[in-house]
Amino acid sequence: MSKNTKLWGGRFRSPLAKSAEAFSASIGYDARLYPQDIMQSIAYAKTLKKAGILAEAETKKIIRGLEEIKRGLDSGRLHFRSEFEDVHMNIEAWLIEKVGEVGKKLHTGRSRNDQVATDLRMYLKWEITETIVLITRLQAAIIDQAEQNISVIMPGYTHLQRAQPVLLAHHLLAYFEMLQRDRERFNQTHERVDVMPLGSGALSGTNFPLDRAYLAKELGFYRISANSMDAVSDRDFVIDYLSAAAVLMMHLSRLADEIIIWSSYEFGFVQISDSFSTGSSLMPQKKNPDVAELVRGKSGRVFGHLVSLLTLMKGLPLTYNRDLQEDKEQLFGSIDTVKSSLSIFSEMIKTIKFNQEVMGKAVKKGYLTATDVVYYLVVQGVPFREAHEIVGKIVNYCEESNMELDYISLNQLKQFSSKFSYDVQRILSAKASVEAKDTIGGTSPKRVKEALKRARAHLLHDKA
């Protein structure tokens, strides 16, 4: 006879079919919740004692039993048994085996519905904290690279076409900003996860005077759920994590794409260390940016998990439905993906060598300071749209003559507009262009250095 059937009782005349048992079991993946489940049960036992349901001795016995199970699992001596469908049933069964009858009292007033929601929230809070630490580490790696390359100028792109010169550090700090928003999102998610459902029973609350405030304090929850029916059927917090994770992975996929493009022979802007490149089983000359490619690809995985959860919840009537069991593998999959992607990126970013020389040459080709010429004319009083038209023609002319803007003579320029004078030369270099972008958020060295300082400060002072 199935062990589960035994636990849920007297009403069933035939046991769960083996196939159904296998199909509905979650122990294969929810085992990772055991530290939370045991911690929860210890706090719950104390609360039952406070409510007069367990005697002091019973409570101690239960707690000792649970602690023993924890040690057994930590050390690898105990192994989960698949005939108990989930982590909760496994632990409860061991407890009863260890401490006898009194173990049967622990589940009083608790349902797996509020129990699993509580475990999952405890677990996720921890993982969010880890995620935020890893984001911060990646931000630090980015800032380090930006600082080490503070004087490097490179082409800034729109439409993957050379557009205007920018500082490499400025470009890198764009990713700092994205990650900054990611941290905020995870922090806000943490706040929404930090609500304790325990005490909601199966759906309606409990019959016993459980001190939920005490319970929350024991378990480190900041808030207590306000409605038992919502508490057991809510998985918003999982979706919140997945949404934040999807945006984060999207950001990493952009950085990955840039690293891949920059590593191409044609761009040649960066060199990834051999330690983070792989070769080809066939072509001996290849050195591939596999890590970046994998991270780019893994964005799809997390987007998929988000879609899974939204689909899962769509149209579900209240309260708990077994569909909800499907939340965990998707969440765990995304957590693992996010954490490993962040870690590997932090390491890889550190090893990247930026080819200052190549970037320096690149910035000289492609008329990147054309906009500065427009502004030169604007300052001489030419309306912007007219100046834009004039410089368009100059670029056209240069292209036909196969020369760059800084090769054109003043005389030639004057044929396009009489407003040009000798000082135009001053503004045609990438350096001049970069220095001219001197407003908040601009790429002038002064602004970028300020931004670096601010970024560094954020790393130190922001809440985890």
Next chain:
Amino acid sequence: MSKNTKLWGGRFRSPLAKSAEAFSASIGYDARLYPQDIMQSIAYAKTLKKAGILAEAETKKIIRGLEEIKRGLDSGRLHFRSEFEDVHMNIEAWLIEKVGEVGKKLHTGRSRNDQVATDLRMYLKWEITETIVLITRLQAAIIDQAEQNISVIMPGYTHLQRAQPVLLAHHLLAYFEMLQRDRERFNQTHERVDVMPLGSGALSGTNFPLDRAYLAKELGFYRISANSMDAVSDRDFVIDYLSAAAVLMMHLSRLADEIIIWSSYEFGFVQISDSFSTGSSLMPQKKNPDVAELVRGKSGRVFGHLVSLLTLMKGLPLTYNRDLQEDKEQLFGSIDTVKSSLSIFSEMIKTIKFNQEVMGKAVKKGYLTATDVVYYLVVQGVPFREAHEIVGKIVNYCEESNMELDYISLNQLKQFSSKFSYDVQRILSAKASVEAKDTIGGTSPKRVKEALKRARAHLLHDKA
């Protein structure tokens, strides 16, 4: 020759193909940004003046021109011209037509890259405020129904199986809680939208000493973007809206599903007013909960938009890429869906009649107080798991004898456990069961009334 080509200038030798013009035009949907675009341009003109780029008279002329265009559009006298690809080009062209040469100066230091991001953020801030107001209104409708039906007891369900008695008001307040989280999400999204990209130029900043703080104040932005490259390529704020919208629509789909199930002949718990039901073109007896079905279906639409945007952004190198133009239709589609779904639900909820009598009968069938009997035994000292087993057998016995729990005699009960005594009768009613759930978040009338009071207070005092 194409109007666009004229605006971007001198470099192009052949005009944009008609087909490409049609393909890339966005005026069909970005027209709705015109109030923001004009408001932006007015503030921008003032800032140019402050920076010494426009003279006082020029500024006034431009502002008057823009205001005139605004009036023309508001009144329907002006019509967007499809030969100008987008709302920005349309307005700039009109401005030049109206005020002449000076109109050509307005775009100085601005790019459509920062311009459109600014318009979109201004627009979205407004729409989020509207969304939040509509959520609040739906919450109010829910609270009203909960208060009007404060004494109604109904079956609470898990797995769509009758589980335990709950107050209808408690059930309804579960949705209040969901919507409360939705409000929080939209508020946080608002904060992330409330950042001004204007002044970032095409990607690197601007050459002119624009006072971005002044500009932000004029436009009502709380923060200023810190990195120009991030500012023009960031669409996180759109995804933030869509994520919040997806979760909200998921919540509504759950409420919709319950309304549909409750409206069935078999459940018969609610009656939707004729004003919110539709009939059949074939079957004259039909009265269908179409509004709820449509809202349930529309969740898919918003999930789809979220996927679209994540896909859109995946793997895009910095900075602006034309792909980004695809953000708007998806965002607008979700905004419209969310707002109309919230509105119609507020109205429909008000008209719902809950069938107290049907619910009252329902709560008596299905052994909903079995858990209370378990707890009765627990209080008599029977360990929970044993009590659970005993009551399982009692239910089994009742089912075979085709009777409900409150029909069983004390003698019969005693055959299952000697712990039963006459007072068990006291706990077998739905009313007793509900009253017993008297902890925070539980369904006891006392707790639910408190929750209602708190909910009402939230409506009044929470930030919009």
Next chain:
Amino acid sequence: MSKNTKLWGGRFRSPLAKSAEAFSASIGYDARLYPQDIMQSIAYAKTLKKAGILAEAETKKIIRGLEEIKRGLDSGRLHFRSEFEDVHMNIEAWLIEKVGEVGKKLHTGRSRNDQVATDLRMYLKWEITETIVLITRLQAAIIDQAEQNISVIMPGYTHLQRAQPVLLAHHLLAYFEMLQRDRERFNQTHERVDVMPLGSGALSGTNFPLDRAYLAKELGFYRISANSMDAVSDRDFVIDYLSAAAVLMMHLSRLADEIIIWSSYEFGFVQISDSFSTGSSLMPQKKNPDVAELVRGKSGRVFGHLVSLLTLMKGLPLTYNRDLQEDKEQLFGSIDTVKSSLSIFSEMIKTIKFNQEVMGKAVKKGYLTATDVVYYLVVQGVPFREAHEIVGKIVNYCEESNMELDYISLNQLKQFSSKFSYDVQRILSAKASVEAKDTIGGTSPKRVKEALKRARAHLLHDKA
């Protein structure tokens, strides 16, 4: 030094970082491809011999080595080593260990790019065949239930409102039709999978005169890829499987939802056997349709995998990119989900008891034959829209008088239309209504029996 680095060679100065090795390893999930990989290598060795690259003795040695590895893995004696990143590298390493130098010749002209695509296609062909068998089995279970309940009439629903009487068998056969389309989709997917990429090399083809037709015959492929660059970068066949799987799971989610609704106390149409129901850890009276709920929830999982793969492929330049490695876990996850869901549904469907009596009663309430009354009037010459209006009023009257249509007297009917005569009584029963739907696809017993016969024939004669 990393084992991988050894295999790809001489160019690398520093080994792959441990973290990068762990991050990029796929052996954790691609191990399941080993039978295909070995079978492929055996056929490949033969083809190399045919091309004069391997001697007869060398070929035999390699084949014996591969067969030995296969036996080792089958029996569990050999264990994959994580320092070799994937299944291909593991097997190649063992081969070299076993047969020495000659093992180093096997990879001649082959790249992991075409190798893994070939393995995956071989594997997927097998799994599609399995999937189709399982679909057929579920169809058989549905037909069996339909035949056993051939005389049962139940309410047909639109909008979850009772609409018209239908045969339960007719309702069940709707799912047969869906599954029939699913089979077609998987068959077509099979044809698109059945194309051999091997011989495409890394991307451009191979330098050796490999007889690809011979190779395809040995490996059981029907077609040979026509373009090497497409062959190594194409994952359409994975998406084809996932699309078909998503639609199939959507169908199962609909059946699941109906089973859940029908199992509710309120509907009471079906009883799932105890062997496929689960109880509650808290509420002893509960019997929940968990299997159906899990299958409904698992639809989200497969939708998510489809999104992952589409995202993965979006915007990837040719040819092979490491992103593609992310295809496998999603595909394997969906295969496992689809197969287990189909299996468990076949079993569960068999155990379902339909409550003929409850359905029989249900069909009498809710004016289900109102449309038949409309048609009665139409036959008497009343235009359809008028007849519809008249019967609408009759239903209204009945509802106010709290009676069903078959209780209304002829006199009362005549007050709504003079066209009614005594024979109207004949058409008011569910049985008469069902029998009247006697066109192709209709629910009349005659048509449904024909449909059952056709369905049975499809099971026998359709290509797997």
Next chain:
Amino acid sequence: MSKNTKLWGGRFRSPLAKSAEAFSASIGYDARLYPQDIMQSIAYAKTLKKAGILAEAETKKIIRGLEEIKRGLDSGRLHFRSEFEDVHMNIEAWLIEKVGEVGKKLHTGRSRNDQVATDLRMYLKWEITETIVLITRLQAAIIDQAEQNISVIMPGYTHLQRAQPVLLAHHLLAYFEMLQRDRERFNQTHERVDVMPLGSGALSGTNFPLDRAYLAKELGFYRISANSMDAVSDRDFVIDYLSAAAVLMMHLSRLADEIIIWSSYEFGFVQISDSFSTGSSLMPQKKNPDVAELVRGKSGRVFGHLVSLLTLMKGLPLTYNRDLQEDKEQLFGSIDTVKSSLSIFSEMIKTIKFNQEVMGKAVKKGYLTATDVVYYLVVQGVPFREAHEIVGKIVNYCEESNMELDYISLNQLKQFSSKFSYDVQRILSAKASVEAKDTIGGTSPKRVKEALKRARAHLLHDKA
């Protein structure tokens, strides 16, 4: 009073609320189905006559009325009225206005449930045919470019790293292959769409002896739906279109990404004509591949629609539910996106100029023939893995000496392996490398010319 309420009848006591009317109306987008709806109604009228429900004169009157409405709509004289919720109600109302009482007979035995499914299938069949024609056109443009550039050699890439030389024509034909599969998918979808639901009534069939075979012939349907309940609730065919469309758009996004990368200054492989490029409102030198970027971005739109429809259908009980109305806007959106993307790509591809010289130079840098050197050694008897290792070291040496493979002297080569002799020089050119790939699917000029011939033949002879 609402017009809708009038049509569905006598039972309703209060009209549909204005807001609910607006919310549920579909006339805003289903208007495009009017040609199908009218054609359907004409065939339906004939079938009613055949069944003895309409007299000859009535039938003629109705048909004339419908034809008149068609002309009115075609010419723009008639305008849809929003007080009738959908295209069907609009046309029925006009018909009654025009032909009087007899118009009220047309809906006999038909429900909007089977009517709309039939309209949608008729419409979609047409659009699929159009889609296939547009795919073929794009394939033709690709073949043309391949033929015109038949002798151009370019670097083939894996991981965006130069890998081996390939013919540009070979690269282009990879896209031909993808589009070939797309055509197959759309053809198969067409077959699944080509099933007539009409005659299924609301859900159970019809009471009248409609000759569905005749009806199908009149409407050009190949098959007739076999189960009425499936027929009215099935939207697989919409999902089939969206799946095929998603894969197609994914293919276009890959081609788009390559065009964008190839257009970059750094690659410089292609030049898009000015007619398909756009400029910048700020930077006068810019010429952007906007069309390719938009198509890449639009892939997200179609992925989103697919997700919407899957979500929509998830967990819907049989049969028709109003949720299904949400199918149309998504489908129409994808059809429009797919068609316009294919059209614009056909045009743009034609204008692309491939820079043969740049590609020719590119192929000389990056050790692209290293694999050929490995194979040279293999032919001399060196086991593949050893040869791979040797050539890896040679590449390393070349890189340190900053030279390409064809600059290395025989003496130097001999230091790495004694197997090298003077003839190695023969295999070091890109041309030799390409010619050596002479198996099916390989990039040798002979094979590619054959492939081109086959491709051309497919265009002419394939169905649709």
